Amino acid sequence: xxxxxxxxxxxxxxxxxxxxxxxxxxxxxxxxxxxxxxxxxxxxxxxxxxxxxxxxxxxxxxxxxxxxxxxxxxxxxxxxxxxxxxxxxxxxxxxxxxxxxxxxxxxxxxxxxxxxxxxxxxxxxxxxxxxxxxxxxxxxxxxxxxxxxxxxxxxxxxxxxxxxxxxxxxxxxxxxxxxxxxxxxxxxxxxxxxxxxxxxxxxxxxxxxxxxxxxxxxxxxxxxxxxxxxxxxxxxxxxxxxxxxxxxxxxxxxxxxxxxxxxxxxxxxxxxxxxxxxxxxxxxxxxxxxxxxxxxxxxxxxxxxxxxxxxxxxxxxxxxxxxxxxxxxxxxxxxxxxxxxxxxxxxxxxxxxxxxxxxxxxxxxxxxxxxxxxxxxxxxxxxxxxxxxxxxxxxxxxxxxxxxxxxxxxxxxxxxxxxxxxxxxxxxxxxxxxxxx
Amino acid sequence: xxxxxxxxxxxxxxxxxxxxxxxxxxxxxxxxxxxxxxxxxxxxxxxxxxxxxxxxxxxxxxxxxxxxxxxxxxxxxxxxxxxxxxxxxxxxxxxxxxxxxxxxxxxxxxxxxxxxxxxxxxxxxxxxxxxxxxxxxxxxxxxxxxxxxxxxxxxxxxxxxxxxxxxxxxxxxxxxxxxxxxxxxxxxxxxxxxxxxxxxxxxxxxxxxxxxxxxxxxxxxxxxxxxxxxxxxxxxxxxxxxxxxxxxxxxxxxxxxxxxxxxxxxxxxxxxxxxxxxxxxxxxxxxxxxxxxxxxxxxxxxxxxxxxxxxxxxxxxxxxxxxxxxxxxxxxxxxxxxxxxxxxxxxxxxxxxxxxxxxxxxxxxxxxxxxxxxxxxxxxxxxxxxxxxxxxxxxxxxxxxxxxxxxxxxxxxxxxxxxxxxxxxxxx
Numbered sequence: 028x029x030x031x032x033x034x035x036x037x038x039x040x041x042x043x044x045x046x047x048x049x050x051x052x053x054x055x056x057x058x059x060x061x062x063x064x065x066x067x068x069x070x071x072x073x074x075x076x077x078x079x080x081x082x083x084x085x086x087x088x089x090x091x092x093x094x095x096x097x098x099x100x101x102x103x104x105x106x107x108x109x110x111x112x113x114x115x116x117x118x119x120x121x122x123x124x125x126x127x128x129x130x131x132x133x134x135x136x137x138x139x140x141x142x143x144x145x146x147x148x149x150x151x152x153x154x155x156x157x158x159x160x161x162x163x164x165x166x167x168x169x170x171x172x173x174x175x176x177x178x179x180x181x182x183x184x185x186x187x188x189x190x191x192x193x194x195x196x197x198x199x200x201x202x203x204x205x206x207x208x209x210x211x212x213x214x215x216x217x218x219x220x221x222x223x224x225x226x227x228x229x230x231x232x233x234x235x236x237x238x239x240x241x242x243x244x245x246x247x248x249x250x251x252x253x254x255x256x257x258x259x260x261x262x263x264x265x266x267x268x269x270x271x272x273x274x275x276x277x278x279x280x281x282x283x284x285x286x287x288x289x290x291x292x293x294x295x296x297x298x299x300x301x302x303x304x305x306x307x308x309x310x311x312x313x314x315x316x317x318x319x320x321x322x323x324x325x326x327x328x329x330x331x332x333x334x335x336x337x338x339x340x341x342x343x344x345x346x347x348x349x350x351x352x353x354x355x356x357x358x359x360x361x362x363x364x365x366x367x368x369x370x371x372x373x374x375x376x377x378x379x380x381x382x383x384x385x386x387x388x389x390x391x392x393x394x395x396x397x398x399x400x401x402x403x404x405x406x407x408x409x410x411x412x413x414x415x416x417x418x419x420x421x422x423x424x425x426x427x428x429x430x431x432x433x434x435x436x437x438x439x440x441x442x443x444x445x446x447x448x449x450x451x452x453x454x455x456x457x458x459x460x461x462x463x464x
Numbered sequence: 465x466x467x468x469x470x471x472x473x474x475x476x477x478x479x480x481x482x483x484x485x486x487x488x489x490x491x492x493x494x495x496x497x498x499x500x501x502x503x504x505x506x507x508x509x510x511x512x513x514x515x516x517x518x519x520x521x522x523x524x525x526x527x528x529x530x531x532x533x534x535x536x537x538x539x540x541x542x543x544x545x546x547x548x549x550x551x552x553x554x555x556x557x558x559x560x561x562x563x564x565x566x567x568x569x570x571x572x573x574x575x576x577x578x579x580x581x582x583x584x585x586x587x588x589x590x591x592x593x594x595x596x597x598x599x600x601x602x603x604x605x606x607x608x609x610x611x612x613x614x615x616x617x618x619x620x621x622x623x624x625x626x627x628x629x630x631x632x633x634x635x636x637x638x639x640x641x642x643x644x645x646x647x648x649x650x651x652x653x654x655x656x657x658x659x660x661x662x663x664x665x666x667x668x669x670x671x672x673x674x675x676x677x678x679x680x681x682x683x684x685x686x687x688x689x690x691x692x693x694x695x696x697x698x699x700x701x702x703x704x705x706x707x708x709x710x711x712x713x714x715x716x717x718x719x720x721x722x723x724x725x726x727x728x729x730x731x732x733x734x735x736x737x738x739x740x741x742x743x744x745x746x747x748x749x750x751x752x753x754x755x756x757x758x759x760x761x762x763x764x765x766x767x768x769x770x771x772x773x774x775x776x777x778x779x780x781x782x783x784x785x786x787x788x789x790x791x792x793x794x795x796x797x798x799x800x801x802x803x804x805x806x807x808x809x810x811x812x813x814x815x816x817x818x819x820x821x822x823x824x825x826x827x828x829x830x831x832x833x834x835x836x837x838x839x840x841x842x843x844x845x846x847x848x849x850x851x852x853x854x855x856x857x858x859x860x861x862x863x864x865x866x867x868x869x870x871x872x873x874x875x876x877x878x879x880x881x882x883x884x885x886x887x888x889x890x891x892x
Contacts, residue, residue: 065555065558068555068557068558069557070555070557070558070560070561071502071557071560071561074505074561074565117741120749121691121741121747121749122690122691122747123687123690123691123741124496124499124501126499126500126501126502127496127499127501127683127686127687127690129501129502130501130502130504130505130679130682130683130684131680131683131684131687131734131737133505133679134505134676134677134679134680134683134684134730134734135680135684135730135731135733135734135737136734137676137727137730138676138677138680138726138727138728138729138730138731138734139727139730139731139734140727141676141724141726141727142718142721142723142724142727142728142731143723144724145722145723145724145727146721146722146723149722149723237509237565237568237569238565238568238569240561240565241561241562241565241566241568241569244558244561244562244565245561245562245565245566247558248554248558248559248561248562251554252552284576284577285573285576285577286572286573286576288569288572289568289569289570289572289573289576290569290573292565292566292568292569293566293569293570293573296562296566296569299562299566303548303552309552309553311551311552314551
């Protein structure tokens with residue numbers, strides 16, 4: 028086991044060198060092409076293509092026999108292309124929707140492939156050794172020639188994508204706009220599908236039918252989490268594809284009874300899950316943190332505004348507001364209010380005196396800012412959106428936390444120009460909740 | 465017992481296949497209508513780890529744990545795909561692709577690693593072993609029937625019961641999930657219920673017919689029925705018929721060619737679908753082609769009549785009309801053919817010098833066309849801002865489609881004469 032690992036890592040073995048290189052290049056190419064397909068919402072087309080290629084392999088076998096590997100690939104390419112054409116025909120000329128068309132082509136072509144392969148098996152000279160590998164993939168069986176082919180295809184794909192980068196980018200993000208700009212969108216689309224076809228067919232012998240689709244989709248979907256730019260996404264997807272292919276094949280070589288195709292896919296899935304959780308902007312954890320931060324901020328500002336407005340509405344009662352009175356200002360539970368007060372005290376914004384609370388100096392400053400945003404927005408709504416003064420509180424309550432500073436100053440300018448802003452802090456256009464008897 | 469020269473075992477196999485195909489076909493209608501066909505594909509791949517887990521835990525191929533394991537994973541697939549596209553902002557198809565290929569890979573690994581313990585290989589999951597269905601028998605109420613037949617019969621009954629009991633709910637969710645929510649149906653409950661049924665049917669079918677046939681039967685009968693019918697109840701019946709026919713036809717073909725039964729059945733259903741695409745009464749390519757052709761011939765015929773009318777009105781030689789039309793857009797042979805049809809139908813005849821002219825019947829017909837044309841022109845002139853020289857083209861199209869009611873309504877506006885100053889002929 029240890030020896031195996033060392034042999035693999037040092038690439039001393041000619042065979043493992045070949046296999047790893049082939050798998051890596053395949054992963055790279057499918058990551059790049061897959062990114063385009065996923066952005067173009069054609070993710071599952073690769074799946075259909077891979078299935079549809081099976082009868083092509085069988086026909087090639089029936090016509091030319093077992094030995095001819097490139098005939099296999101040619102047959103697969105022909106039937107894969109045929110499948111894509113049928114899907115596009117069904118979508119444009121019948122009432123069948125795209126999803127059903129993909130499913131139909133996938134299952135009937137594959138069924139045909141199985142029928143043919145059983146017929147081959149029943150022939151006296153028949154053996155399906157060449158065919159069976161295509162279902163689940165036999166990465167370890169790659170030879171130098173296969174790798175050269177994969178390298179050529181991967182190189183072509185990278186070259187085409189680089190050369191037509193601008194066109195493909197437009198096609199992926201806004202096909203109709205590309206059309207109005209005079210780009211030959213139909214031909215570009217066909218070109219993209221062609222790349223997808225070639226990449227799928229090349230990958231079939233290594234990772235198999237179902238898992239080829241995975242290699243197209245998963246690295247691309249994972250890369251999408253990390254960036255909003257296509258060029259970076261292509262690079263990341265290519266990297267993810269390459270790394271999963273390398274590590275998957277290596278793991279399969281080291282661990283007994285671990286087929287390479289599934290191992291590659293599971294590692295790619297690992298990349299996907301990590302990206303889903305950890306990606307800086309689109310990841311779930313970052314998203315959850317952002318939500319948490321926002322809800323903390325909203326809660327804090329609500330407490331501050333409640334104390335501020337109560338104090339303002341009844342100056343004779345002093346700055347200290349009892350808990351019961353605060354509770355009546357908003358529809359919040361006493362435990363929620365208690366929690367928010369504690370947090371605000373922890374941040375040094377609120378002081379406590381038994382059952383009564385008041386703002387610290389910093390708290391008062393922030394509260395004034397929030398109240399100001401709130402009231403400016405209310406006045407804006409009353410003046411420009413024709414909303415009644417007793418209806419603006421709720422809208423402003425939601426927006427006050429997210430109004431950026433430059434918007435506030437523009438609101439101020441506008442209201443001041445109209446003579447609607449008398450002092451520094453506008454007075455509330457409606458009665459404050461919880462203050463009326 | 466023999467039927468068409470089939471042995472009892474063959475009959476059992478066919479019956480089993482019919483149960484399986486009909487069950488899949490019925491549920492497939494809803495998947496196709498809701499544009500979720502690929503969820504069927506995804507679930508049928510993704511249940512593999514559920515099956516494998518059930519095997520590994522119970523160590524047997526007992527039906528119930530297998531069904532349970534697969535249903536859990538099946539619903540999980542649907543939920544994960546939906547969750548990924550909602551919270552992870554992955555596009556729907558990519559989310560589905562990620563989930564089902566990952567689960568399938570996991571399943572393959574589990575099966576390969578456990579291959580020594582359990583009798584299951586990935587190949588049999590893919591192709592199924594429907595040929596061997598009759599070998600594994602159980603005794604029920606004194607009769608010996610194959611185990612798979614029994615399981616699939618129960619599954620079919622459950623599916624039919626589900627559809628009958630929740631027909632209304634499934635229907636409204638299939639056609640308008642938002643309306644369903646607004647009316648107080650729990651659309652997502654119906655959705656996951658359907659997914660659970662799909663997973664159950666998939667798994668029950670899996671063992672005997674393999675995942676490929678399941679995918680084919682979930683999608684193709686529904687899609688075929690969609691081409692043939694306009695109503696959900698008709699669609700369900702048609703899908704069941706298509707699925708059953710594929711079972712019988714596929715089996716007989718496979719017997720003939722000595723090949724995979726499951727594969728042949730999916731080819732059979734594919735052939736049925738292709739036939740429907742070609743020959744379906746309303747949505748088939750041939751009927752669309754025929755409809756388009758007959759419409760274009762009618763348009764040409766009416767244009768020709770209108771041309772003769774206008775020529776006669778303008779006092780030019782009637783023969784020039786035909787020549788002018790021949791210089792027009794239609795190919796010459798079609799114009800000649802339309803002319804010969806008009807002569808045969810007695811709308812045109814030949815005058816003294818062999819010139820073509822309208823008969824009284826033809827005259828009446830032509831008046832109708834020209835009247836429609838000019839009424840529409842005056843309507844456009846009164847109610848739109850189109851310039852005068854832009855009125856002809858739209859009227860040239862509309863003249864063929866104005867019904868007597870519309871003509872009467874347009875005539876009430878007292879449009880005489882038309883915007884070009886020509887008289888609008890009476891509706892004679």
